[in-house]
Amino acid sequence: MASLPSVVIGNAVKFDPEFRKLTPTSTLQFEKCYSSSTKELDKSFESFSLEFREALSFITQGGNTDELESSSYVPLLQECINNNSVSGVESIHAHITKTGFSQELFLMTFLVNAYAKCGTMDRARRVFDNLSQRNVVTWTSLMSGYVHNSQPEFAISVFKEMLEIHGYIVKYDIEYDASIGNALCSLYSKCRNLGMAIKAFKRIEEKNVISWTAAISACGDNGNSAMGLDMFVQMLSEGVNPNEITLTSVLSACCTMQALDVGSQIHSLTIKLGYGSDLPVTNSIMYLYLKSGYISEAKKIFDGMNTISLVTWNAMIAGHAEMTSVAEDGLSAHLCGIEALKIFQRMKKSGLKPDLYTFSSVLTVCSSLVALEQGEQIHAQTIKTGFLSDVVVGTALVNMYNKCGSIDRATKAFVEMSIRTLISWTSMITAFAQHGLSQQALQLFEDMRFVGVRPNKITFVGVLSACSQAGMVDEALAYYEMMKNEYKINPVMDHHACLIDMFVRLGRIDEAFEFIKKSDLTPNEFIWSILIAGCRSQGKLELGFYAAEQLLQLKPKDSETYFLLLNMYFSAGRWKDVSRVRKMMRDEKVDKLTDWSWISIRDKVYTFKFGTKKHHPSDEVAKFLEDLVDRARTLGYNVDTNLEVVDEGKEEPTALAAPHSEKLAVAFGLLNTSKATHIRVIKSISMCRDCHNFIKIVSTLTSRTIIIRDSKRLHKFVNGKCSCGDFGGLI
C-alpha cells in the first residue's frame, strides 16, 4: 500500500494512500497517475500494398495526373480507410485540393467519410464546413461518423441542423428515405433510446433489409431481444429475405435469450439461405451452442470451420469463461476455466494477438480460478499491448485481484484507471465490502456520487453488504431508504438478504423476522438459509424449525440448503426430520455435495477431494496436517463433530478421520510455497465451521495469509481473523 501514488480521480476526488480512502475535493486538477501506452492510431505506409504505394507516390510527387479523374481517388481513399491511415487521407486530400477536384461533391463526401472512418472527426467536420454544397449523403456521412466515433450528441445536432436546413428549403417535406431512417434508427439505438429507434424505423416507407436489421439489432442492443425475435418473424412474413447480417443479429438475440430452440431453427435457415460458411454467422451459432451449455456441439462447429478469426477464439474463450460462473458444480466450473486458458494458449500459438475482448475474458477466468500468478502475467501483457487503458479490461483486472484476495492490488488497479464506469465503481465498492473493509466501501460510494455517477441496484447490494458486515444498522437503513426514494430503485431480494444478514450477525434475530414479515417481497431460499444459520448458531431452535418448514415448502434448488437443514436436524437429534429431508432430496433429485478444493501453484493446479483414495494426500501432507491439528489444539482448537458436513447416503456424519478438502489443499500449499506467499484455495461448496475455525488458527500458527473462496464467498484469513466476520453462511 505504501507504494501507491497519491492521485486525483476524475476531477473531484483525491485518493490518499495513507488513509486508504478517497477525499472529495473540487479544487484539484485532474492528474493522470500513469501513462497508458498510446494506441497505435496510424500506420506507416510500409503496410500498404505495393500498388498503392506506387500510385500514391506517383500522384503526390508530381507525376502526370492529366488523365486522373475524380473517381480515381476512391480506391486510394478506400485503401487508407482499410489501413486506418489518417496521414494517407491527408496527403490525398492535399492533392485533391491542388488539382481542383475539391469542387466534386461526390469526392468530398467520400473524404468526409474517410476522415470519419479513421477516427478523426475534427478533420471530417472541417472538410464538411468548407463545402459550398452538400447533399443527403454528405450529411448522413457526417452524422454516421459521429455515431461511429461514439459522439452521439454531435450526431444529433448534425441531424437537427440538417432538418432545419432541409425544412427551410422544402417546408418539412423532406425525403425520408430508407438511408436516413436506417441511420436514425441506429443513432437512437446507440443513444439507448429504443422507443425512438423503433419510431424512426416505422416511419420508413419502403423498409429494406438494412432497415429491418437495424431495428432488430436495436432491440438486442437495448435489452429487448424478445422484441427483436418478433420483428424477425414479422420481417419474414412480409417477404423480406434476411441476409447474413440480419442472421447474425437475430442469432445474437437468441443467444442472450438462451433460446436454443429458436436458434437452432435459424441455424437451419442460415444453411438454407446459403450463409452456412459466413464467418460472423458461424461465430454466432458456435457461441449460441456454447452459451446454451452444448460445449461439444460448439467444439464440433469450431473444428469444422475453414477460416476462423480473433472473434472466433474470443467467443470460445468467453463462452468457457462464463461457464465458470454458471456451471452446476464446482468441478465442471473449474474444468471450464482450465479449458479457457488452454484455448487462450492455442490462440497465441496460432500467431493471433489478443485484444481487449480476449484480455477481459481471460482475466475473468483467472478470477474464477483464483489464479493470481496467471492473472499477473495477463496483467503484464495488457500493459505491454496497451489494452489496459480500456475500461472493461481495467475493471476485469480490479475484479481479478479482488477475487484472488489481493485488495491492495485491486485498489491500485482501480486508482490507476483513467476512465471509470458505473461497473468499475461498483466492482471496487463490492471488493471493499467483500474484504470486510466497510468504511472504505462506503467512502468510495460517497465519492462515486460526488463525481456524479448514478448508482444502480447492484451498487446498493455492495453498499448494504458493507453496512451489514460492520453492523451499521442505522446507516444500512438510511442507504436502503436512499435507494428507494432518491434513486427510485425497487429493492430486490439481495438487498433484503444484506439487511437480514446484518440483524442475524448482531444476534437480533427477532428483528430479522420482523423485517421479513413487513417486507413486500416473498422470502426465498437464500433468506431462509441465512435465518436458519443464525438460529442455529444462537441456539434459537424453535425459530429455526419454523424457518425450516417455510424453506421446505419452497422446495429448494441448492444442495447446500438441504445440508444446512440436515445438519440442523441432526444436531438437534430430530431423526424423523433428517429422514424427511433425505426423502425430499431423493424426490427432488438434489445433487449430492462433492467437496473439492483446488490450489494453483506456479501455473499448475492441484486437486483435492474429500474422502477418496484417488485424491489421497501424500504421507508428507497427511503428517504435516496432523501436526498442524496438534499445534492448533494448544491454541484452543476443538474438533466440532456436530458441524461435520453430512455425507450423502449415510445417516450419521462421517468421522473426522477424513479431513475436508480445503485442509488438505492448505496443508499442501503451506508445504510447497515460500514463507511470504499467500495461500489461495478454491472450494466447491461452503466451508464448514470446523474448517473455518481451524484455518483461522493456522493463519496465526504459520503467519501466513490464507485465502479460501468457497461457493458462497471469499474468506481471507489473517492473524486468526477472517474477512467474513465469522458469518460466512457456513454449513
Place this chain on the structure above:
DNA sequence: CTAGGGTTAG
C-alpha cells in the same frame, strides 16, 4: 459517396 452484424467487466 451514406444506413445494418459476431466476441468483454460488477
